[in-house]
Amino acid sequence: MLIGEKVNLVAVERSYALLYAKWINDPEVIRWLKVDPPISLEMEYGWVDGIRRNDKMTFTILTKEGKPIGNTGLEEIAWKYRRATIGIMIGEKDLWGKGYGSDAITTLLRYSFEELGMRRVDLFTDTENARARKAYQKCGFREEGVIRQNRSKNGRVVDDVLMSILSTEWFAKHPQIQPRA
Numbered sequence: 395m396l397i398g399e400k401v402n403l404v405a406v407e408r409s410y411a412l413l414y415a416k417w418i419n420d421p422e423v424i425r426w427l428k429v430d431p432p433i434s435l436e437m438e439y440g441w442v443d444g445i446r447r448n449d450k451m452t453f454t455i456l457t458k459e460g461k462p463i464g465n466t467g468l469e470e471i472a473w474k475y476r477r478a479t480i481g482i483m484i485g486e487k488d489l490w491g492k493g494y495g496s497d498a499i500t501t502l503l504r505y506s507f508e509e510l511g512m513r514r515v516d517l518f519t520d521t522e523n524a525r526a527r528k529a530y531q532k533c534g535f536r537e538e539g540v541i542r543q544n545r546s547k548n549g550r551v552v553d554d555v556l557m558s559i560l561s562t563e564w565f566a567k568h569p570q571i572q573p574r575a
Contacts, residue, residue, distance in 0.1 A: 396453065398501035401494055403453035403466065406445055410454055410462050411438040417464065417485025426523045427483060428545065455484070455498045463489050466498045468506065468515070476513035476561075478506060491525075499533045507564045508571060516558035518544070527555060534559045534567055 396403040406414075415438045417423050419431045445452050452467035464484040471478040480502060484495050506512040519526045521540060531537075535557040544554040565573050 396501050396505050398497045400458065400497040401463075401501065402456045402458065403498060403501055403505075404456060406442050406452050406454050406465065408439060408442050411435060411442055413462050413485065414438045414441070414465070417483060420485070420487075422487060423483065423485050426520045426526060428547075453502070455482075455494065457489075457494070461486075463494060464498070466502055468502070476511060478512055478515050480506075480515050480517045496529050496532055499530070503533060503559065503564060507561045507573070513561050514558055516556060518554040518556055520547075521553045521555050527557070530557050534563055536563075
């Protein structure tokens with residue numbers, strides 16, 4: 395378990411698959427995500443069962459009271475280059491804008507830099523997703539550029555913003571912590 399200020403991150407579990415399916419099939423929740431519903435409960439079970447790969451770590455976000463509210467994780471982990479791509483989904487819409495996502499990202503960044511020894515963590519987000527961009531900047535991410543016509547979503551072409559945070563930036567923001575050797 396990874397412990398944050400507002401949330402804890404735990405391994406994904408089959409027992410949460412019904413919630414995962416609910417979230418991933420909600421058009422509002424996945425508006426900015428790179429998924430194509432519908433996703434069945436059986437597909438979610440398959441996703442949970444196949445999640446443990448060397449290039450991916452996925453966690454369920456729990457409130458301090460233990461309520462599952464979303465998922466976050468590292469994808470495309472390149473151990474040789476010490477870099478990874480981060481993603482997040484807060485599935486419980488009544489908890490949007492309350493700092494749970496930022497705390498989950500910060501908790502995962504702490505783990506990435508302080509425990510895993512990553513040098514760089516990056517992400518892609520839709521250029522029109524201003525709320526996410528602001529939240530990522532709050533966590534220390536910086537915009538690197540726009541990837542034009544990177545994908546299509548709901549029949550239209552979408553530009554993505556590439557954002558990243560480096561370990562040097564993380565440790566400068568948290569001077570009381572020493573980098574791993």
